[in-house]
Amino acid sequence: MTYYLPGGISYNPNIPTPKEVLGYHPGEWHVSHDQLLYYMRKVATSSDRMIIEEIGRTHEGRPLIQLTISTPANLANLDQIKADHKKITHSSKSGSMNTDDMPIVIWLGYSVHGNEASGSNASLLLGYYLAAAIGNEINELLENSIIILDPSFNPDGLQRFSTWVNMHRSHVINPDANDREYDEVWPGGRTNHYWFDLNRDWLPLQQPESRARIARFHDWKPNILTDHHEMGTNSTFFFQPGIPSRKFPWTPDKNVELTHKMAKFHAKYLDEIGSLYYSEESFDDFYIGKGSTYPDVNGSIGILFEQASSRGHAQENDYGILTFPMAIRNHFTVSLSTLASGIAHRKEFLDYQRNFYKEATNLASIDVVKAYVFGSEKDAYRNVELTKMLIQHEIKVYPLNQDVTRNGKSFKKGKAFVVPMDQDQYRLAKAIFEVRTTFNDSLFYDVSTWTMPLAFNLPYAELNSKDLSSLTLREPLQYVDVPKGEFIGNKGAYAYAIEPYGYLSFKAINRLLSRKIVVQMLNEVHYDGNKTYPRGTMIIPAGMQESKRAIIEQMIDLIVKEDAVDVYSLKTGLASSGVDLGSRSNTTLKEPKIAVLVGEGVSGYEVGEVWHLLDQRYQMKVTLLPVNKLGRSLSRYNRIILPNAYLDSMSDSHKKNLKEWISRGGMVIAWKNGGKWLSESEITGVKYVSSSDEEGEEKKESFKVYEDLDEERGAQVTGGSIFEAKVDLTHPLAYGMERDRMALFRNHNLVMEKSKNAYANPFVYSENPLLSGYVSEKNLERFKNSPAVTVSSVGRGKVITFTDNPNFRAFWYGTNKIFMNALFFGKAISRRAGE
Numbered sequence: 001m002t003y004y005l006p007g008g009i010s011y012n013p014n015i016p017t018p019k020e021v022l023g024y025h026p027g028e029w030h031v032s033h034d035q036l037l038y039y040m041r042k043v044a045t046s047s048d049r050m051i052i053e054e055i056g057r058t059h060e061g062r063p064l065i066q067l068t069i070s071t072p073a074n075l076a077n078l079d080q081i082k083a084d085h086k087k088i089t090h091s092s093k094s095g096s097m098n099t100d101d102m103p104i105v106i107w108l109g110y111s112v113h114g115n116e117a118s119g120s121n122a123s124l125l126l127g128y129y130l131a132a133a134i135g136n137e138i139n140e141l142l143e144n145s146i147i148i149l150d151p152s153f154n155p156d157g158l159q160r161f162s163t164w165v166n167m168h169r170s171h172v173i174n175p176d177a178n179d180r181e182y183d184e185v186w187p188g189g190r191t192n193h194y195w196f197d198l199n200r201d202w203l204p205l206q207q208p209e210s211r212a213r214i215a216r217f218h219d220w221k222p223n224i225l226t227d228h229h230e231m232g233t234n235s236t237f238f239f240q241p242g243i244p245s246r247k248f249p250w251t252p253d254k255n256v257e258l259t260h261k262m263a264k265f266h267a268k269y270l271d272e273i274g275s276l277y278y279s280e281e282s283f284d285d286f287y288i289g290k291g292s293t294y295p296d297v298n299g300s301i302g303i304l305f306e307q308a309s310s311r312g313h314a315q316e317n318d319y320g321i322l323t324f325p326m327a328i329r330n331h332f333t334v335s336l337s338t339l340a341s342g343i344a345h346r347k348e349f350l351d352y353q354r355n356f357y358k359e360a361t362n363l364a365s366i367d368v369v370k371a372y373v374f375g376s377e378k379d380a381y382r383n384v385e386l387t388k389m390l391i392q393h394e395i396k397v398y399p400l401n402q403d404v405t406r407n408g409k410s411f412k413k414g415k416a417f418v419v420p421m422d423q424d425q426y427r428l429a430k431a432i433f434e435v436r437t438t439f440n441d442s443l444f445y446d447v448s449t450w451t452m453p454l455a456f457n458l459p460y461a462e463l464n465s466k467d468l469s470s471l472t473l474r475e476p477l478q479y480v481d482v483p484k485g486e487f488i489g490n491k492g493a494y495a496y497a498i499e500p501y502g503y504l505s506f507k508a509i510n511r512l513l514s515r516k517i518v519v520q521m522l523n524e525v526h527y528d529g530n531k532t533y534p535r536g537t538m539i540i541p542a543g544m545q546e547s548k549r550a551i552i553e554q555m556i557d558l559i560v561k562e563d564a565v566d567v568y569s570l571k572t573g574l575a576s577s578g579v580d581l582g583s584r585s586n587t588t589l590k591e592p593k594i595a596v597l598v599g600e601g602v603s604g605y606e607v608g609e610v611w612h613l614l615d616q617r618y619q620m621k622v623t624l625l626p627v628n629k630l631g632r633s634l635s636r637y638n639r640i641i642l643p644n645a646y647l648d649s650m651s652d653s654h655k656k657n658l659k660e661w662i663s664r665g666g667m668v669i670a671w672k673n674g675g676k677w678l679s680e681s682e683i684t685g686v687k688y689v690s691s692s693d694e695e696g697e698e699k700k701e702s703f704k705v706y707e708d709l710d711e712e713r714g715a716q717v718t719g720g721s722i723f724e725a726k727v728d729l730t731h732p733l734a735y736g737m738e739r740d741r742m743a744l745f746r747n748h749n750l751v752m753e754k755s756k757n758a759y760a761n762p763f764v765y766s767e768n769p770l771l772s773g774y775v776s777e778k779n780l781e782r783f784k785n786s787p788a789v790t791v792s793s794v795g796r797g798k799v800i801t802f803t804d805n806p807n808f809r810a811f812w813y814g815t816n817k818i819f820m821n822a823l824f825f826g827k828a829i830s831r832r833a834g835e
């Protein structure tokens, strides 16, 4: 322990060390999450400086725990301290608060990437040190701060990784990088259960770990939040500030100034233990869905730490041998320097936080946009999901109480929401609704935009002060839930109908199909004299299925209750206009039997997004099919999904087997390099625009300066931007869409060629497609008018190739719809509409 802990002080012998509880010193083995939990509970019950709480559970049911650490006196007065602290984040209340003696709130958070484990292992030492240290320094620290110790941001990933490295650890530790210990199997422990990168989910909040954390974040409004990571084995140690030109524009400059002040402490502490480090040369604070950036748009200071990874117990690197204890010690040390910097500049952090929220009023007053209104008339689910996200971020949202039309878009009372800009969360609300196409820098560590109403494909509009003053806003919503659907008409009907607008309409249909109930889909409009049923309407001909009537009507009750769609009863099949209900143009829907290809070469994130979408939102059964099983019989599936993938080593016999399965009537839905692989394997005839022309152009340029290399190449990366597509609303892939333009998310540069058969490209990038985000002029030119979807007919089957991933990070509810339409309605596409 002397290797890690500050010397010259004594430690309370009543506090158990990690070794006393776990049987080993930190760093000898990788702590599993269960052990971490066990130790933290032991140390918390032994100490009167700590309160331990469970704040939520992961997908795998692991507790998310936090320790609140301070003096016993502060802990006894915690509610008051919290209430006072939160007042400084409310512009209307903060003026009366004196920060002279107020404790600073510091949140230490570890290993959001589960296979960057030195952070969580360092948290054992933090738990021990903060409970056991004796002396003036610790007393001053605890008296002047509330410390939130969050030992594992990602318990499921940490557990996975610890199992891997511990099961391969030799008694004689072998630092050979070729050893299996350092070569985790796909998909690794970085992500959570559904293979989501939790360090991108602080804004979208689609995962339970993030939702629990953000609730606590706003409960405490910390002044500092640290985010401890690992990077490549041949690196040193990084602490923020990151690259100065890549700060998110709504983050105040003072944030960077305070980050610099903290950096002096990290440097001093790391100098003392002889560790090499750097700052400002890499990483950035642009995308606000990361742990080190989300705090920055909330009046806090987020700090990213990156330690060279031993990715196991010890590994050779350019500096000799990097041991796991060395990595742990660096994270422990900068945790202490963070605490010291917080105490040294305590009042400055608190006053910064107060000013941050005071400025919100001024910023709102000079903004010509006074509010945003959003909402779909036809799909309550997406309205509510976006509203929930806003409420979790403590953004004030109001229900719209009267009909509004703005810029040709109409918003209906009760079916739309208003977000006024004059509120404490001005900056965050602005960051969620604005579009941005100009930037200080052309390089981004992650995405360059995330405009939420575009991601949700919801109509939205800016309101000016005149518009806003004409509205009566009552109380902001505290909570919102998905409204129930309605059953319209009477039971015992001839047939029932469900319109295709609702996000969860597929959940409804799957309930029916999985019980072998016949469901037909309208490919032409049906008007019964009262109501128009659009293309894509799903018809349950109950009169034809009398033996199943009881189960059909039981399902309809469930659908109305849980799936946020309306169900209509119909008395006759005869149309007043349009087709009759038994039209020969109908498609009989089949229950999707889905396999998603997984394994080495396939994007774990994108597979995880599909798995999460189908399993969690639609409650559909899905097989995660290893790519090496593609040679086996595939007859039990009728849909195979292939996300971004590089499958160069796939054998010809596997390709042949897949092609034969498609020819017999199977359907593949693929995107990005998954689609390209199908094309290269001659399973489809889709052609991709080559980038060789540009390379040719580059060669002609005579002379380039070496130092421009990174900048120039980086500027051609499309890290994540939003583009507009034209939509053919009569095509089955667009059924249930309300507008003939929609937003797509793109984070790559692949471009498909237009098909010779124009009917094969029902979604096409528009003439001026950039809606928000960074793209180079050269790439923008390539994307214009290019297909976003190509349909291929292969024998009796089909391949539907998307240019882009339709399920990005689970918050692209808008493009989820194209994916689900392909899954359920793809079969309806005429063979004559294939490339």
Ligand SMILES: [Zn+2]
Pocket: 113, 116, 229, 230
């Ligand atoms: Zn990381």
